Structures are given as structure tokens and as C-alpha cells.
């Protein structure tokens with residue numbers, strides 16, 4: 001009989017898609033290729049995302065693993081969505097009938113339907129066909145604990161979440177200060193909020209949750225979820241923390257940035273990079289240049305310009321990628337000359353994983369996207385989180401207040417996450433070896449977490465064990481989708 005298929009429904013964004021696919025490849029490899037992988041591909045809502053997805057598909061087709069791509073029929077994107085999360089969840093939801101048909105039409109047994117977090121309502125499609133469903137959480141265990149508890153908060157808290165006196169209580173986390181509430185849920189009147197409450201509720205009906213984290217990285221939130229503390233009287237599905245899963249397919253060890261790092265002393269360079277969507281206005285760039293000049297540390301700074309849509313209508317899913325920065329326009333006169341030899345400003349996509357792996361890097365000023373955080377911890381690099389969008393304010397809080405692997409950086413959320421030069425200078429000094437206790441603690445903790453990450457995925461580690469439990473559960477749950485049987489009889 002054919003190996004049971006893991007059927008994946010990822011959101012089209014590279015971070016979401018690659019992190020889900022890499023995780024499922026681990027399941028495949030750890031089970032001795034006892035499964036195959038079929039990716040259900042939705043037509044992405046932008047041309048840019050479409051070409052990225054196609055590039056991934058070509059690369060995976062050449063990987064030699066049993067990975068198939070099934071393109072779902074196109075649906076019309078919702079034209080009246082007002083929020084990004086609302087758009088993503090609704091657009092995915094419109095594919096439900098096509099997912100049902102494609103799943104029912106699978107030729108062999110199906111082990112599970114693995115759903116992006118924004119696709120959680122499709123657990124119902126899987127249940128109707130008698131197929132197990134797993135939500136793939138590409139963000140933190142803390143965000144998972146938050147989302148599972150959100151329907152309870154919705155009933156219990158009348159105020160806006162960023163106005164709760166003493167902070168929002170989420171089982172497994174320290175009380176969440178107003179400034180750390182994730183972006184989609186700061187306004188209860190927004191459809192984004194409503195969608196996140198719904199997603200959190202639908203997570204509870206999945207067969208399991210696969211999380212790109214490790215028990216030792218986030219023991220508090222993961223233990224709270226496992227103990228059923230998220231929703232009183234309603235146990236959460238089993239969580240499989242199988243991470244860190246880093247997508248290491250695109251290494252570029254001879255890149256110009258890496259060559260520049262080769263000439264720098266160990267742990268001397270602060271690296272600044274802000275994810276696939278981060279970019280800054282000229283006023284913010286001026287503050288950063290002032291901070292870097294004043295603190296005097298060596299730096300490698302990935303500086304991007306506004307997305308081409310910034311002057312017009314944005315991409316409907318909010319995934320506007322920044323453009324390459326025009327450094328002559330953006331940087332103050334003389335900055336490049338004054339920092340020559342000590343600093344490099346890189347205006348386009350940089351090989352972040354290779355940079356974080358380099359011994360010259362001593363600290364990371366990051367937007368705090370979870371993939372960036374995991375890459376940093378994998379190499380034991382302490383951080384100063386500068387959250388910009390999505391759930392990153394929660395990530396920043398967790399990194400500083402719970403995990404202790406980062407120094408705080410005060411961002412003004414009401415001014416588009418603006419950071420003053422003096423504040424950035426203070427944080428970089430602390431991160432890079434100033435006298436203060438907070439920097440010393442962050443460096444120590446990041447070194448500890450490097451070991452935690454590597455131990456977790458090694459044979460006998462917690463993530464390795466979770467992967468084995470997951471493979472067993474998938475194997476035991478594999479079945480022919482119900483409609484398929486009916487179709488075969490007909």
C-alpha cells in the first residue's frame with residue numbers, strides 16, 4: 001500500500017510555507033520515509049508571492065523526497081476585507097470546498113491534514129472526511145497559549161486588551177503589559193480581533209498542534225497548554241513541540257556580508273535586520289545612524305526601503321515586501337565614510353542565517369519574527385527586539401521578561417514603533433558588552449538556549465521525542481478519506 005500522505009495547507013507566505021514544509025520533512029525523514037507529502041497550493045493573492053511559491057515548488061521537486069504539489073482551483077479574493085488577518089483567514093476559508101474535494105479525491109490513505117494557523121477553521125473539513133487534522137504553529141508557544149486563551153478573555157474582559165489594569169493574564173505567561181498585546185487583537189471592533197478569537201477556538205478542535213518550538217525554550221506556556229489551563233474544562237489538543245526547525249536550504253557562505261564579517265574580531269559586530277517585511281522611514285533611519293555612530297560598535301545593518309505599494313494600495317494580504325534601499329538618499333551625508341571599516345549597510349536581502357552563524361556577530365537587533373529568533377538562539381546570539389508587526393510585541397516581551405535572552409528596547413507603539421537614537425544606543429551598548437547586568441544576563445541566557453536548542457533536536461532530546469510521538473500518532477490515525485471510499489464504491 002502507498003505510504004500515507006501528510007496533506008499540507010500552508011499560507012502562501014514564505015515563512016509560513018517553508019517552516020511548515022521543513023517540519024513535515026522532518027516527520028517524513030524521522031519515520032524512515034513512512035509518509036509522503038502533498039502540498040495543497042492556493043493561488044497566492046499577489047504576483048510576488050506566486051513566484052516565490054513556484055520557486056519553492058521547483059526546489060522541492062528536485063529534492064528527491066516524495067513531495068507532491070496539488071494546485072487548488074482559484075477563488076476570488078474577498079474584496080471587502082478591512083484587515084490583513086481577516087483577509088488571510090477569509091481567503092483561505094473560501095478554499096474549503098476545494099480542499100474537501102481534493103482530500104476526498106486522494107488516491108491512497110491520508111495520515112493528516114496539516115493546517116496553517118490561519119486555516120484552523122478547516123479542521124471541520126478534515127473531521128467530516130474522517131481525517132485527523134493538525135494545526136501548524138509557526139510562531140511561539142507563547143502566541144499559541146495566548147490564542148487558545150483568547151476566547152476566554154473575550155468572554156471575561158470587557159475592556160480593550162491593551163487597557164487591562166495590571167496586564168492581561170494568560171496561563172503560562174507573566175501578566176502581559178499593554179504594549180505587548182499582539183497587533184491583531186488591540187482593537188475589539190476590528191474583524192482581525194474577531195478572527196483571532198475564532199482561530200483560537202478552532203485550534204481546540206484539531207487532533208493535535210505541531211509547534212516550531214522546544215519545551216526547554218518555552219516551558220511555561222507549553223506546560224500551561226498541556227495541563228489544560230488555557231480553557232477551563234476543555235483540554236487542548238496534544239502539542240508536539242518539534243523545533244527549532246530552521247530552513248537551511250538557502251546557504252550562501254561566500255556572500256559579501258559574510259566576507260566582511262570574516263575581517264572582524266569575534267563577537268564584535270551588532271547585526272540589525274528586520275525580517276521579510278521590515279523597513280523604515282527616513283526620520284527613523286536618521287535615529288539609527290546617530291545611535292550607531294555614537295555607540296561606536298561595529299555593525300552590519302540590513303536597511304530596506306518602502307514597498308513599492310507604500311504609496312498606493314498595499315498587497316491585500318499585507319505581505320508587502322520592502323524594496324532595496326537607496327542608500328545615497330537614505331543615509332546622512334558622510335555616514336558611510338565615517339563608519340568605513342567599522343560598519344556595513346546592506347540595502348537588500350541578506351543571508352541572515354549565515355550571518356548569525358558567524359563568530360564575529362555578538363548581538364542582534366531584530367524585529368523579533370519567530371524564525372529570526374530561533375536562528376539567533378540556535379547560534380547563541382543575544383537580542384534587542386524591535387517589534388514592528390503581527391505578534392512581534394508579544395515575542396519581544398517573552399524574549400526579555402520570560403526567556404531573558406534579550407535586552408529591552410523601548411519602542412513607541414503609538415508612533416509606528418519609533419525608537420529614539422539615545423534608546424537604541426543604550427540598548428546596543430548593553431547588548432554588546434556594557435557593564436550593565438541586563439546585557440550580561442542576556443548573553444549568558446542566549447548561550448544557555450543555544451545548548452537547549454541543539455539538545456532538543458538531538459537523539460533523545462525533547463523535540464526528537466515529540467517528533468517520534470507525532471509520527472506514531474500520524475501513523476495510527478491514517479485512513480482513506482470517507483468520501484474516497486464512497487467514490488471508490490460508486
Ligand SMILES: COc1cc(-c2[o+]c3cc(O)cc([O-])c3cc2O[C@@H]2O[C@H](CO)[C@H](O)[C@H](O)[C@H]2O)cc(OC)c1O
Nearest residue numbers: 013014015016084138139184317319369370371390391
Ligand atoms: C502570528 O501572527 C501573525 C502572523 C502574521 C504573518 O503573516 C504573514 C502573511 C504573509 O502573506 C506572509 C508572511 O510572511 C507572514 C508572516 C506573518 O508573521 C510572521 O510569521 C512567521 C512565520 O512564518 C513568524 O511566526 C513571525 O514571528 C511572524 O511575525 C501576520 C499577522 O498579522 C498581520 C499575525 O498576527
Ligand SMILES: O=c1ccn([C@@H]2O[C@H](COP(=O)(O)OP(=O)(O)O)[C@@H](O)[C@H]2O)c(=O)[nH]1
Nearest residue numbers: 015275276277349350352353369370371372
Ligand atoms: O534580509 C533578510 C531578511 C530575512 N531573512 C530571513 O527571513 C526569515 C524571516 O522570518 P521571521 O519569522 O523572522 O519574520 P517574518 O519575515 O515572517 O516577519 C528568517 O528566516 C530570516 O533568516 C533573510 O534571510 N534575510
